[in-house]
Structures are given as structure tokens and as C-alpha cells.
Amino acid sequence: xxxxxxxxxxxxxxxxxxxxxxxxxxxxxxxxxxxxxxxxxxxxxxxxxxxxxxxxxxxxxxxxxxxxxxxxxxxxxxxxxxxxxxxxxxxxxxxxxxxxxxxxxxxxxxxxxxxxxxxxxxxxxxxxxxxxxxxxxxxxxxxxxxxxxxxxxxxxxxxxxxxxxxxxxxxxxxxxxxxxxxxxxxxxxxxxxxxxxxxxxxxxxxxxxxxxxxxxxxxxxxxxxxxxxxxxxxxxxxxxxxxxxxxxxxxxxxxxxxxxxxxxxxxxxxxxxxxxxxxxxxxxxxxxxxxxxxxxxxxxxxxxxxxxx
Amino acid sequence: xxxxxxxxxxxxxxxxxxxxxxxxxxxxxxxxxxxxxxxxxxxxxxxxxxxxxxxxxxxxxxxxxxxxxxxxxxxxxxxxxxxxxxxxxxxxxxxxxxxxxxxxxxxxxxxxxxxxxxxxxxxxxxxxxxxxxxxxxxxxxxxxxxxxxxxxxxxxxxxxxxxxxxxxxxxxxxxxxxxxxxxxxxxxxxxxxxxxxxxxxxxxxxxxxxxxxxxxxxxxxxxxxxxxxxxxxxxxxxxxxxxxxxxxxxxxxxxxxxxxxxxxxxxxxxxxxxxxxxxxxxxxxxxxxxxxxxxxxxxxxxxxxxxxxxxxxxxxxxxxxxxxxxxxxxxxxxxxxxxxxxxxxxxxxxxxxxxxxxxxxxxxxxxxxxxxxxxxxxxxxxxxxxxxxxxxxxxxxxxxxxxxxxxxxxxxxxxxxxxxxxxxxxxxxxxxxxxxxxxxxxxxxxxxxxxxxxxxxxxxxxxxxxxxxxxxxxxxxxxxxxxxxxxxxxxxxxxxxxxxxxxxxxxxxxxxxxxxxxxxxxxxxxxx
Numbered sequence: 001x002x003x004x005x006x007x008x009x010x011x012x013x014x015x016x017x018x019x020x021x022x023x024x025x026x027x028x029x030x031x032x033x034x035x036x037x038x039x040x041x042x043x044x045x046x047x048x049x050x051x052x053x054x055x056x057x058x059x060x061x062x063x064x065x066x067x068x069x070x071x072x073x074x075x076x077x078x079x080x081x082x083x084x085x086x087x088x089x090x091x092x093x094x095x096x097x098x099x100x101x102x103x104x105x106x107x108x109x110x111x112x113x114x115x116x117x118x119x120x121x122x123x124x125x126x127x128x129x130x131x132x133x134x135x136x137x138x139x140x141x142x143x144x145x146x147x148x149x150x151x152x153x154x155x156x157x158x159x160x161x162x163x164x165x166x167x168x169x170x171x172x173x174x175x176x177x178x179x180x181x182x183x184x185x186x187x188x189x190x191x192x193x194x195x196x197x198x199x200x201x202x203x204x205x206x207x208x209x210x211x212x213x214x215x216x217x218x219x220x221x222x223x224x225x226x227x228x229x230x231x232x233x234x235x236x237x238x239x240x241x242x243x244x245x246x247x248x249x250x251x252x253x254x255x256x257x258x259x260x261x262x263x264x265x266x267x268x269x270x271x272x273x274x275x276x277x278x279x280x281x282x283x284x285x286x287x288x289x290x291x292x293x294x295x296x297x298x299x300x301x302x303x304x305x306x307x308x309x
Numbered sequence: 310x311x312x313x314x315x316x317x318x319x320x321x322x323x324x325x326x327x328x329x330x331x332x333x334x335x336x337x338x339x340x341x342x343x344x345x346x347x348x349x350x351x352x353x354x355x356x357x358x359x360x361x362x363x364x365x366x367x368x369x370x371x372x373x374x375x376x377x378x379x380x381x382x383x384x385x386x387x388x389x390x391x392x393x394x395x396x397x398x399x400x401x402x403x404x405x406x407x408x409x410x411x412x413x414x415x416x417x418x419x420x421x422x423x424x425x426x427x428x429x430x431x432x433x434x435x436x437x438x439x440x441x442x443x444x445x446x447x448x449x450x451x452x453x454x455x456x457x458x459x460x461x462x463x464x465x466x467x468x469x470x471x472x473x474x475x476x477x478x479x480x481x482x483x484x485x486x487x488x489x490x491x492x493x494x495x496x497x498x499x500x501x502x503x504x505x506x507x508x509x510x511x512x513x514x515x516x517x518x519x520x521x522x523x524x525x526x527x528x529x530x531x532x533x534x535x536x537x538x539x540x541x542x543x544x545x546x547x548x549x550x551x552x553x554x555x556x557x558x559x560x561x562x563x564x565x566x567x568x569x570x571x572x573x574x575x576x577x578x579x580x581x582x583x584x585x586x587x588x589x590x591x592x593x594x595x596x597x598x599x600x601x602x603x604x605x606x607x608x609x610x611x612x613x614x615x616x617x618x619x620x621x622x623x624x625x626x627x628x629x630x631x632x633x634x635x636x637x638x639x640x641x642x643x644x645x646x647x648x649x650x651x652x653x654x655x656x657x658x659x660x661x662x663x664x665x666x667x668x669x670x671x672x673x674x675x676x677x678x679x680x681x682x683x684x685x686x687x688x689x690x691x692x693x694x695x696x697x698x699x700x701x702x703x704x705x706x707x708x709x710x711x712x713x714x715x716x717x718x719x720x721x722x723x724x725x726x727x728x729x730x731x732x733x734x735x736x737x738x739x740x741x742x743x744x745x746x747x748x749x750x751x752x753x754x755x756x757x758x759x760x761x762x763x764x765x766x767x768x769x770x771x772x773x774x775x776x777x778x779x780x781x782x783x784x785x786x787x788x789x790x791x792x793x794x795x796x797x798x799x800x801x802x803x804x805x806x807x808x809x810x811x812x813x814x815x816x817x818x819x820x821x822x823x824x825x826x827x828x829x830x831x832x833x834x835x836x837x
Contacts, residue, residue: 032721037348040724040754041426044442048424052497082340084498093520149552157560160318164560165553166546167522168321251550254557256522264338267715 001297008293012286019282020275024063027266027274034080034269053080055271066275076279077272081265087276090261094245095280097167098257101176102243108181109188109238114231116185117192121227122219124197132189139186144179148252151175165254176253180246184238188231196227225299232299236292240284244277320561326813326832329541330525333827334554334567334808338521338547343502344478345418345425350736350823353478355545358526358827359509360481363393363411363460364472368829369818371740372643374472378406378482378510379460387776388469395458398533400484401507401514408454413485415452417494424497430479430738433471435463469778470741476824477738484508512538512828521547539816539831558584558809564832565817566809571629571689577809584809587631588819591640592736592804593745594632596682596697599729600797601759604678609669611796614730616662617704618697619655624802627693632802638789639745640737640803642821645782650793659704666705674706680729683712685719690732693801723757731757734804740822743772746785749792760797 035041035049050056054065069075076087113136120132156164156175163172199205200223208222245259258277265273297303325332339352347356365377376382379393398406415434418425421443432438435451451463464471474480484501487508488494491501500506507515512534513526527542529535546563548554551570558566559580569577569585578585604610620634637647653661663673671677682698684690694711701707709730714722723731735755737744747753750769751761765788772784792798806823813833817825 030718032717035426036717036720036724037426038720039348039427040757042429042442042754044421045424045426045428048422049426052424078498083346084341084343084500084503090520149556152553152556157556164556164562165548166321166557166562168562250521252553254521254546254548254550254553256519260521267717269717 001294004293004297005290008286008290012283012290015286016279016282020279021063023275023278024066025059027269027271028059028062030266030269032269034271036269053078066272070279076276079270079273081268081270081273087273090273091258091276091280094256094258094261095243097255098245098250098259099243101173101180101245101249101255101257102239104173104177105180105184105242106235106239108177109184110235112181113185113188114192114228117189117194117231118196118219118224118227120189120193121196121200122215124200129193133193136186136189136193139182140190143248144183144246145248145252147182148176148179148249151179152252165252167254167256172253172255176249176255179249179253180242184242187234187238191231191234192228195230196223199223199227202226229296229300232292232295236288237285240281240288244281244284322561322564322811322813325544326564326834329832330544331540331542331565331814331827331830331832332544332546332563333565334548334558334563335524335545336547336567337549339524339545341502342507342515343499344481344483345414345423345427346497346502347478348426351545351547354824355524355526356478356481357511357824358513358543359507359511359515360478360483361511361532362478362481363395363475366476366820366824366826368816368826371820371822371824374476378411384471387467388471389464389467391462391464391468391471393460393462395460396533397458398510399531400487401509401529401531402484402487403531404484404486404508405457406482406510407457408460409457410482410485411460412452412454413488413494414481414483415450416447417483417488418479419450420495423495425479427479430474430477433464433466433468433474435465437465466774467776467781469781470739470743473739473741476740482510484510512826513543516542523547534828538828540828543827555809558811564811564814569807569809571627571631571807574629574631574807577807581809583812586806586808586810586819588806588808588823589633589640589642589821590736590804590806590823591642591740591821592734593635593638593640594693594732594734594801594804595635595638596799596801597723597728597731597733597758598797598799599726599731599759601726602729604669604671605680605729607669608795609665610671611799613662613665613669613705614701615796615799616653616658616665617701618799618801619700620802621655622700623693623696627696628689628802628804631805631807633805635800635803637793638749638798638800639742639785640821643740643742645742646786647789650790662704666707671707674708677705677707680707680709681712682709682730682732683714683719683722683728684732686713686715694732724754726757726759730799733798736804737822742782742785742789746772746789746792749788749797756797758797760792760795762791762795765791765795 079085079087116132120129123129152164156162161171162174166172208218245257247259247263250257250259262277322332335351337351339355340349341347342356344356361377363377363379364374367373378395378398380396382393384391395408417423418428419431419437419441428441436445436449439445440450453461487501492499504515504518512532514529516525516527518524524545528538551568554566555569555573555577598605598611600606624632624634636652682694684694691713698709701709722728748755751766768784768788772781775781775784815831816829
């Protein structure tokens, strides 16, 4: 297990390094620069700004300086658009918001998706199966930029306590979490159903049924462990994506999370902020996948034996 | 559910009103509150609440300017040399506001090593442009403080409209002692303008600031008119999305929204008829034509494209009435008489457009190359581009392709001249036609069309040195007439601001520049 952990961590470091490097050069290939505004800056002002932030140096020198600052000083650098603000400060303010929203969204997704998928698999090819899978398909097909305003208009404006948008009350998290959760619940329901259908048709389940095991015990004790494997594989990256924010949901509900910064930093060419956000996202993806790997090993004895071998 | 049912039913805006806090939509997250680094309109609105310049605006009439930090002023006959006498006023940390603070501020924004993005706003000062480009010493710039309460400004030419310029945040003072305490004059990463370090002389001081959530300012007890400030603070909400903002207003989340998008106008009018506002705005929506590229280098083609546009239909059907059709560039206002032009009937205009295109060698659009119309990715811009595309196809028989770009790529292409036609807008920084007409100086940074004319430049130069205000406006009108004849742009409409304002808000009046003194706004207390 420890060997697997170390191997995955080493792979994760490589992934984050490659991700950062590709991002560094790609964003500099985008047209424009961080100092472009509504009005054109005089050339001497643009030159001074580029010099101040070292953007007048070659991309390779900038790349070296970036890693030096990050590794030696733990410094993500300054925001080039919000001058005077450090990237770390922006992330420190936005990440807890996205984390809270992501955890709530994931709870909604898991609590809706897994039971729906289990029930659909258990009642395979009957009306509950058709109903839940139709709902799941709708959840996958209807984009969050449709669900979010509809939730705001139908629930936010009519249910006391709920809010159409904003982040000034604990209940403001309900609708964005619901929107995030519904989309992910749909995927989880379909994956759970697929996994469970496969397991429920396995020989050991037939044997258990023949031995008179009660349906609930059959489902939760015998089938669920293996049936959840596809959904668990999905949960890791999905969780990382959720806690790093969703631009659409954050825009529709005016949530001050990471998603807004992610898209705005790219359109504003805020190079250091993009790097900082990608770094966070990369690290979270690696960690989430690591946790998923460990959970899969715990759930699946075959993987354990492969790891031991 | 019981918990939900027991919750207080007052909306956020009502709760804020009960505390004397005005909640306003402010369009976007402020990028900087340092008046020497800020450029965005949203930043300017907050800075105007936090800092006060030599003069201050009126809440009802933009032509009327009140004494601010200066209690009186005088100028010579030419309006070239101005002397301002400062009142006894204090920064929020108790230090006196002095003329040296103004000198320090102007030196800072103009300093060649500081790279002030809006330094050009101070170029009317004598030698300011040369100093900003590192071509002369600071002593040569027309700013001096003979004593702590006297500020002398020498302009490079007659500047009768200087008081209007002074309302712009680039002319506000900064607390020299606070800036020096946080890295000094040239430190762009200075923290003096951040929460916890802020020092100002305006009606408010900076309170809490959470990125993309809110920025709050609270009444400044040391403000010289503190007794006249009619609320206890202002909460700015940086809501970019107009749909979200309109929903938030309708749900009682704010007192004044920033913008109702055209698609939501009908809903807003129906749901909140008493709150709906539509005010004239000092802003022109137009298309730039790249005159460096054929066939747009031919004035006949440019005029044909302009004549073929049905502006009335555009305003009625695309922006749903939130504007006025524009046949000139500068919006009406500020005592400026637009250059007189004959406006043809729709049929006559279309006929003339076809004639001009045929004369340019493209009868019925035959042989006309496919041009590219560049727009931003905003919904209204795309719809507008599609409607003009259809108009040109129908009237002239030519096909124009639409290129929708994200904002920075769009600005980069526009400023580098990498486009055929480009959707554009321009809003005035101050209430004077020069803020629009100066755009068309040959080689000007914001011209971006490749067009220039010595006659237009001469008229602009004459305006800059005109002896009287009337003569100055006449020269500006002449410059605009020359530009419109050459048609490097297609004026489309003069924008109007559509927004929602709670009936509880008192003291907020339509203003062309949308530069509302928030200290004059009062909230009627919600009924308990």
C-alpha cells in the first residue's frame, strides 16, 4: 500500500510539473497581454509595465523565475490585473467558498445519485429504472446555465430563506449546491446503475439469492461494494472539479469562489493567477485520484492482490 | 423547514436600509482603488466615494460644479493658469490635506517610472506629456504649491473645461504620507489603497472587501461635509451578469442595479415598473472601419456601409429601445451642437448606398470581397452584428462574416489594426465633447482605424488653443464633421442606461456621466 502511495505521489508531482509548464507557455501564446484595457496604453507605459513585472524577458527566463519563486519562496507571484494583490491572497479568499460549495454539491450528488442508481439497477428494465435513468439523462443533457436560473427563479424567489444569488447568508449555498449536485448526481446514478447491474448478474449474487439472502442485505452487503467501483472512480476528479469552482454556477448565483477567477484570469491574461489556480487544481486532482486509488484498493480485493504482487 | 419558516422575512436590501447602508450593483470586481492605477468605470465609482478632488459634482445637474477640497478658485483671462485655494480638510487618519498632496499625486501618476495607465488624463497640464515620457524634469510641469493651502495649475493652453476634468479620479489627491509609508511613490504593489491601510479624504472610508462578493465603504467621520452625508455607507456588489443582477434586485438584494440586459427589459418593466429607469448616457456605440484595408480604404464603400444600416430598427429590435439612433459620434449634451447633417429617408439612404457601392466598382455587391466583422462575445454584440450582417446583405448584396472574440483577444486585434470592421463603444470620461472628438486625431492611440486628416487635426489644435469656450466647441464640431464625412466609423446609437432603482432611494437623479455622488443618496426606512 505504501509503495502504491509513493508511486502515485511521484506520478502526481510529474503531472503537476507538466501541467504548470504547459500552462505557462500556452497562456503566453494567447493574443494580448494583462495590461490591455479599454483604451490603448502609450507605448512607454506598456514598456514600463512589462519591465516592472519581468514580462519583457524571454519566456524561458520568466519560466525559470517562476519556478524559483514558487519553490524557494512559496510565492505564486502578484496578480497582474489587480496590482498590489498577491495570487495567494485571492486563492485564500476564494478556495474556502468553493470548498464549502463543492462539499455540499458532492453530498447532494452522492445522496441522490447512488440510491437512484442502486434502485434503478435493482428494478432493472422496469418503470423505476426507466424513470431514474430518464431523470439522469435529463440531468446530464440540461446544462447548469439552464438549471441555475430556473432554480433561482422557481425556488429562490418563492421559498422563504432561499436566495436567488449572493453570498450573504448561510442559506445562499442551497441553490448553487443543488445545481452542482444535480448534474453530478445524474452521472453518479448512471455509473452506479451500470456497476450494480453488472454485479447483480454475477454468479456469487445468484448463489446468495439461492441461499435466501434478503434483498436489502444482498444489495448493501454483497453487491454495493463492487457495484460502486465505477462511481468511485468518477467521484475523485469530480470532487476536485467541484471544489475548485464552477464558472457557470458561480456567475449565475454570484458566488465568490474559484470558478469566477479561473475564467476571468484567463480572459484577463492574468498570467500568475492562472498559474496559481492551475497549480491548485492540479494538486487537488492528484490528491483526489490518490484517494480514489486507495479506496478502490480497499473495495476491490483483486486490486489488493495485484498491488501485493 | 421550521427553521426556514422562522427566518426574518426582510430582504437583504431592507436589512441594509435599516442600517443606513445603500446597496448598489457595480458591474465588476474593482481592479484597484488607487486612483493612479485604476482605469475601469467600476473602480472610478468607488474611488469617487473614497476620495474627493478639488471640486465635486452635483447630484442633479452635471453642469453645476461645487467646491470640494478647494473652497474657491480663480483663473486668468485665457483660463490657462488656475489657482485653487484649499479649505481646511483632513485625511481619514487626521492629517491635514495639503496642496503638496495634490502635487505629489500628479507627480506620481505622471512619473515615467510609475507607468500610470491613465496619465494622459493630466496631459492638459503644461509639459505633463513630456515629463510622462521622460523628456523633461518635474520642475517644468505646470503644477506648484506656493503654500500648503494654495495649488497652482498651469495648462498648456486655454482650458475653460478644467473643472469638468477635475471631477475625474485621476485628478484626485492621494495621502502622500500613507503612500510613502507603504513602499513609496513608485511602488505599484503598494498596499495603501487596501482594506486596513486605506487613508482617504472622501465621504467614505474603505470597509470590508471580499473579491467577487462585496466591497463596503462606511461614512468618514473626518470628511469636511460629514454632517451632510445622507447614509452610513455603501455596499458595492460586483455582479457582472446582468441577468443575475436583475434577479437579485427583484429578490430584494440591492437598492440600485447597474444594468438590465435588453432581453430582460420587458420582464423588468413588468415586474418592477416603479423601479425601472432608463437614463441618457454619455456613450456611443459604433463600428470602426479599418481604412488601411481595401475596399474600406474607399470612402464611398464606407459611406455605403453606413447608409445601409437601419439604426431605428437596430435600436427598436436589438437593444429594445435602450438608446437613440446616432448619425454623429459625440452624444448630445454639454452644450455641444452636433454637426448638422442631412438624414435621408430609409429608401433614399438605401438607394444612395447602392449607388455609392456601384460607383466604387461593386454594382449590386458583385465582386465585393467578404469582410470580417469582429465583435466581443457579449450576447447583445453578437445579435447586433447578425442584424447588420442581414442589413448589408439585403441592401447592398454583400456578405460579411462575424468573428466573435473573447475580450482581450478582441482588444488586441483592434489596437493592432487586425480587423476589417470592429464593434466598438466609447464613453466619456468627463462632460465635454473633447473626450469623444479627440479620439480621431491622426495616429491617436484609440483611433485604431488608420484614418487621419490634417484638416481634422488642425481643427482639434485650434480647439485646444481657442480663446473662448464657444469658439472651442465650434472647432470641435468642425473636427467631428470632417471625421464623419470621411466615415472611418459607422455611428450606430447613443446608449441609454437601463437599470432598476428601489423607490426607497431618494436623491439619485439621471446623470449623463453616471457619476452619482453617493453621499447625496438617502434611503427611506422600510416599514417595520
